Amino acid sequence: MEKIEITLNINGKPHEVMIYPNETLLDVLRDQLDMTGSKESCGEGVCGSCTIHMDGKPVRSCLTLALEARGAEIKTVEGLADGDELSNLQQSFIDHGAVQCGFCTPGMLMTADALLKENPKPDEKAIRKAIAGNICRCTGYAKIVEAVAHAAQPQDHCCDCNPKE
C-alpha cells in the first residue's frame, strides 16, 4: 500500500494531499487539512455528524474514501460562513438555541443546508424527514427544526419566536 498524491477541491480551493488508499475523506479533512468542523462519532454511517456536501449533495464523509472524492466539489461546514459572517442558517441555529453540546451541529447544518437548496420552503415534516439521518444526543431536535424553519422563512415562522436582531 503506497501513498498517493491527490487533489481535493474543498470549499472552492484545491488542496494537494498525500494519502493512503484506506483513508476516508473524514480522516483527510480532520487529520491532514485541519478542518475539524466535520466530526467523527460512530464512524459507520449511523449518526450523521460527519455529513459534508459532494457536488451539492449531502453524504457521509466517514463512509467515503478520499480517493473517491477526487473531482468532486466538496463543501464542509467551514465553507458555510463567508469569512466572519455567518450564513443565515448558522445564525438561526445560534438564535434559536439549536446548539447544545454542538457535536451534531456541523452535520445538522450541512444536511439542513442541502435541504434548503433543494426545497427553499420546507414544512416541518420535510425538515424532520431531512434530518432524520442525523442524531442529536442532547435531543434538541425541536430547536433544530425551529432554527431550520426560521432560516427558510423568517417572516412566516412561529409567532413566539423573537431571535435577537
Added chain:
Amino acid sequence: MLLPRFDYLEPKNLEGALDLLAIHRENAKLLAGGTDLLVRMKKGLLKPKSLISLKSLNELSYIKKEADSIKIGAGTPLADIIASGPVQDDARALSQACEKVGAVTIQHYRGTIGGNILQDNRCHHYNQSDFYRSGRQACHKDGGKICYARENADRCNSTCQSDGATALMALGAKLVLLSKGNERTVDLDQFYTADGIVPHSIEPHELLKEVIIPLNNAQSAYRRLAYRSAIDYPIVCAGVLLRPSETKKDQIHEARIVVGAISRAPLFLPQAASSLIGKKLDDTDAFKKAADASMDSAATFAVHNVGSTLEYRCEMISLMVFQALTEAAQASKI
C-alpha cells in the same frame, strides 16, 4: 475507525472492471457506494486485498422504461430511483422501499440499488466490532462452528435485511449478471442460496449489471417495521403485488407476497398468495386470511437475531402483509 489495508483499483470502463474481477476473483470486492462494504471492513468482518472502484462506470447508472419492463442499472443511486416517475407509477414497492433505506445522506449519491440487493446478511451477534467478537468463540459466519442466534444450529442463521430485495422480489424482478465474456439472467427469487454465510448465488468474478422489473398492469406496495423511521434496518418487512384480471377489473388475477428481514433470504410465499386469486380487490377478509397464512409460513424461519423479540416480529408479519395488500388494492382501484 480505521479501515484495513487494501489496494485501490480504478477501472475506466465496464470491460476493465470485468478484467480485474476475473484476475482477482475473491480477493477483490467491488466498491460502489460503500455504505455497507466500508462499514463491514471497518468492523474487520471483511478484509479484501483489493477494492475495485466503480466510480468511473457511469454506464451502470440509468433507469430505462421500455414497453414491458423497467431496467435499472445496478449503480443507480437510490435517490434517483425514488425520484423516478416510471418507478413511482409502475413499481411503487421499489420506490417505497428505497425511500426507507438508511437516511437521505446515504441514499443520495452514495447508496446504489445493486449494493442494496447484494448487501450481506446481518445478525446482531455477528455485526459487531472486532473487540466484541474477540471475547467469544467465532460463529458460523465468522469461520467458527457455533450459532449464537439459534441453539445447536448447524448453519448460519443470519438475516437478509435488504429493503430493495424484498420489494423487487415481490415485483418479480430479474437480475443480469456479467462476467468476462459471459452474461446470465436470474430470477431474484432463485438468487438466494439458503446459506447465511454466502447468501447470494453470485460468483466472485461476476458483477451485477442491471435489474429488470417486468410490467404487467400490477400494483405493488411495500411496508416495513423498524425501530426508527430512518437509519435502522427493518425488523420485519413485506412487499406485495396484485394484478387485477383483464376481464373483471375488480378481481385479483395474480398475487405475490414476499416477507423480508425474517430469514436468510426474502421469503416468497406463493401458497399464502394463492388464496387471493379470484378474490375481489376490496375483500378485506381475504387479505386478513392471506396475511395470517403468510405469518404462519414465515414464522417458522424466524430467528431472534435482529433486535426486538421474536414473538413481536412474528406477529407483525401479518400486519405488514395486510397493510401492504390493502395499499396495493387501493392503488389498483384508482
